[in-house]
Amino acid sequence: MELELKNGLEGNTTITIKGRLDTSTAPELEAKLDSIVPSSKGIVLDMKDLRYISSAGLRVLLKTQKSVGGNGGMRLVNVPESVMEVLEITGFSEILEIESQTGEER
């Protein structure tokens, strides 16, 4: 997995996640988010190159979602179909703000 960071104009941060987000790689994302969230006015996770996500990755998303609730929020963009499938199975699609790869707002 690789992470790329970009700071937006309104003080929000975009993180591009590439590769797999699973047991071996989730701790890295978690550490990165832990260092950004307190000072950020909103997190955007760009998932266009994310191959798949497992429950270890979901745990990080849930934790972040809980902590940024009133702090600009977290948004998932360019979510590919395979990841979307997992989010739907687990009901995460109901609690997260998601923009799928096709640009469709949900």
Place this chain on the structure above:
Amino acid sequence: MTFIKLVAATLFPAFLTGIFTLLERKTRFSSWSYVAKQIAVGLAFGGFAVLSTEYGVQLNEGVILNVRDAGPLCAGLLFGAPAGLIAGTIGGLHRWLCVYWGGGTVTRVACSMATFLAGVFSGIMRHTLFDGKTPGIPSAFGIGTTMEVLHMLLVLATNLSDVSHAFLFVQLCSFPMVLCNGIALSLATLVHREPRRKEKTTTRSRNIRQDFGFWLFVCVVIAFFITGSFTQQIIYRITTDDAKLYRNVTLYLVAFMEILIYTALFILIYQMLKKKVTCNLERVNEGLRSITAGNLDTTIDVRTYREFSELSDDVNATVSTLKRYIKEAEERIDQELEFARQIQISALPRTTTSRKDFDMYASMHAAKEVGGDFYDFYLTDNYTLVFLIADVSGKGIPAAMFMMRAKTLLKDSMEGGRPIDEVFGRTNAKLCEGNDANMFITAWMGRLDLRTGRLEYVNAGHNPPLLRRRGGRFEYLRTKPNFILAGMEQSRYRTQTIQLQPGDALYLYTDGVTEAANGSEELFGEGRLERMLSQIGNDASAKAICSNVAEAVKAFAGDAPQSDDITMLCVKMNAIQDKDMTTTFPDDRSFTIVQDFLSNRLETADTPSRTMDRMLVVNDEIWSNIVHYSNASKASLRLGREGDVLYMHYSDDGEPYDPTQATAPDTTLPAQERQMGGLGIHMAKKLSSSMDYEYKDGLNQLKIGFALDIKPQ
């Protein structure tokens, strides 16, 4: 009667010397202090001088013959200057005083002086001429007679006013007294000498000093007889009575003076020769001996005379040229050894190989001299790892050449999948051919089947390796070794087999490790190696294990020079893996092993990417469940296909757990109330098309299916 008395007096000093010599050799007298000994000897010989004076041999006309002077002479010459001085003083004083109870007055001054001078003169001779050692018989005779000549000269010199009376004494006494004193001193010297040693220590040839002394002596004697016979002729040319007396006196005086002058000359020249030539030669020789003994840094620096200065410079120049040639030769040899070592090292494989299923590291710290250690490892096919470590007897170029031959033979013999005992047998037979130098090799070779973990090995007289089972400690893998390679042509080798499990590590080494010595000659030893290895964590890589040992050996040896190659090799088994199955110890690092296995297999099977992603997600969920909750020591994943369904078959020896019975979490709660528990199993169920569990043979068996063209449940 007169004659017997004289003989007895002449023998007496020898008798006295004999007594002291025996006391010195046989009794505790030898442990007396130097001063005490000198006083004892001085008193004894002083006593002899007194007796000599008292019991002299009466000749007619009041002339008394004696050997008084022999007392102080013996004491000074044979025992030391202080003893001579004491004896001379006693004898001289007594002679002076004896006038009061009947001693002769004519020779009073001359005799007292002569006795005292005998003690002094002999002491000086002992220290200058003979370096405190016992002189030879001729020298002793010469000193005795010279002293008496001086005595006679003094008699004449102190009585020049009444020369006719004095001359009577001299005429009667001179010959017997000179002779008796000479003989007395010679006999005493003979008694005092060390018993002649049977073997001659260094060389029989005379030294310069002796030779020179002898010829000088001959010259002095000849010169004396020439002038003697010349003056003898004058005696018969002058006849008047009065003139005859003065003529005789003069002749005696001349003769005595001649003897004294020649003796003085002899001593002077002898002494000069000794000081100026012999001593300097000794110094040059001392330097040369040191150089011959191998100390090329010795310089000779005798600067007393130009000749010795030049000799010193020439010797020094020769030595420095020699040193330069030796240094140049050493440098050339060092350079060639360095090339040899580089060739040797480049013949060994790269030190490290790391794969998902095994981890391998080898290192060789060569000693200064090129040595005969080597290792080798290679894959004969994708699933067979061959590794070996070996030590050729001896060091240097011969060992290195033998090592190259052995390495090539071993590798060549492996071709065609020959059993390893046969590989050793063949190599042994070939090495035995033409092994004129009688070299031999100890070697340990293993062939590991990475699909099953089965390790076949054969040991030809090599140190036992250490094996660590997963979670255990390193222990010596002691099995009866076979005979060394290249020792006997008919040697037979036997293969042994053990089963390795994922996580097991095997450490091989040569005796350079266990026989590394520290400054106090203590060896590193097998026990220390075992303890040291056991301190290394289970997670350490093969490279870390080798580096740790190498550092420990280095720290142990300190500044002590490394005498042998330190070679080691470590193989660590990460996973047992065949085409469709991987088995490993379920820990944090196993995730990548299993994920890589899975994605590689699915990619080669052209699995649709959607199915593949689902399988990877499910595997992550199931595998993390095994790693985190099962306490299993071994887990495996096998892939299979039945028609249009792909299966992932998990098997682990952990606590029984049936995921199909897990309750699904509530996936409709708002974010703040969501919990993660059970989510992974829920996902696995949803993403797969079937999930079957059974507990069988002590193993959790979970079979998860993915239909290739059907959407998930």
